[in-house]
């Protein structure tokens with residue numbers, strides 16, 4: 246039976262993964278971006294700065310799920326919030342900007358995500374944050390958390406926007422710089438600045454990332470840590486430039502909102518021609534079904550009516566994560582998984598197909 250998220254009985258274990266939040270306030274940030282603050286549920290929402298919520302909405306009679314990073318910090322902000330930028334032609338981002346209002350109730354999956362760090366008051370970290378557009382959202386929660394939790398830490402933020410008017414949280418960032426002099430420095434980079442803009446202009450490239458690093462960090466030291474979030478191109482440029490400067494990969498954390506994927510014809514031939522059986526252990530119950538040609542394990546499970554958890558369906562958010570108990574899978578995309586999770590045998594059902602006939606996956 247399909248689990249009905251909008252009319253649920255209490256006390257099922259599955260329910261632990263979902264909750265309903267009531268919108269407290271909506272704040273227009275820029276012409277195309279809005280922050281939605283939620284009332285605290287009971288008990289308070291348990292999340293780490295940098296994690297995201299998966300919203301589950303019914304639009305035109307169809308259930309739609311999308312992930313949105315929390316822009317708030319549980320150490321600072323009384324109410325959790327997400328910031329949503331309209332995407333041209335995008336279904337959910339425009340729906341949220343047009344149809345969310347105080348009092349509305351929204352079904353969500355509990356916070357998930359690995360774009361997080363541990364905070365300690367003795368830390369003397371030097372953080373480099375690089376954000377593009379709506380990628381500032383998780384960075385904002387992390388930045389605020391560092392400022393209040395780590396009095397000896399220093400932050401340099403490089404934030405790329407189209408124009409001054411499109412800078413999300415512009416005033417808040419200015420206020421924080423004033424409040425924490427010497428600890429937070431923000432550099433804006435505008436691709437289409439208004440007349441009179443005296444700051445950096447043009448699109449981000451590797452040279453600009455290197456200049457940002459050399460100006461503020463000089464050379465590599467073990468207390469440095471980098472968080473990068475924005476369009477795919479910006480993240481690749483930033484990661485490549487930082488790696489060329491000698492920053493170890495494990496000190497560069499990335500959060501992807503979207504992947505442009507093109508599958509080669511050869512890949513498709515090899516993985517997509519036969520049906521294979523899988524077993525899924527979901528909330529202690531075992532389900533067996535076939536994964537047909539061109540289907541992922543998640544798609545096949547949803548076709549069977551199983552209430553498997555999911556959100557982005559592109560390997561980024563980890564909502565569909567399960568542990569491979571036996572067999573092997575072809576996983577097209579594992580960007581959302583940490584190296585430790587991959588080593589421990591976790592897979593993403595939305596981007597995996599069974600390789601043999603003995604695949605068993607446990608979903609918690």
Ligand SMILES: Cc1cc2nc3c(=O)[nH]c(=O)nc-3n(C[C@H](O)[C@H](O)[C@H](O)COP(=O)(O)OP(=O)(O)OC[C@H]3O[C@@H](n4cnc5c(N)ncnc54)[C@H](O)[C@@H]3O)c2cc1C
Pocket residue numbers: 297311312313314315327328329330331332333334335336337338339379382383501502503557561562
């Ligand atoms: C972990 C995670 C955190 C996220 N956090 C945020 C956030 O804090 N704020 C925010 O505004 N968005 C965030 N997103 C993106 C968000 O989940 C949606 O993808 C986005 O709002 C577009 O959804 P849509 O329904 O409007 O567009 P759709 O109707 O799904 O897509 C319309 C078209 O745009 C393309 N597309 C979809 N998403 C993107 C994208 N992000 N960039 C470029 N092209 C895209 C699609 O391929 C399609 O062609 C996050 C995504 C992930 C995975």
Ligand code: FES
Pocket residue numbers: 554555556557558559560561562563564565566581593594595596
């Ligand atoms: S549904 Fe997001 S990673 Fe699979």
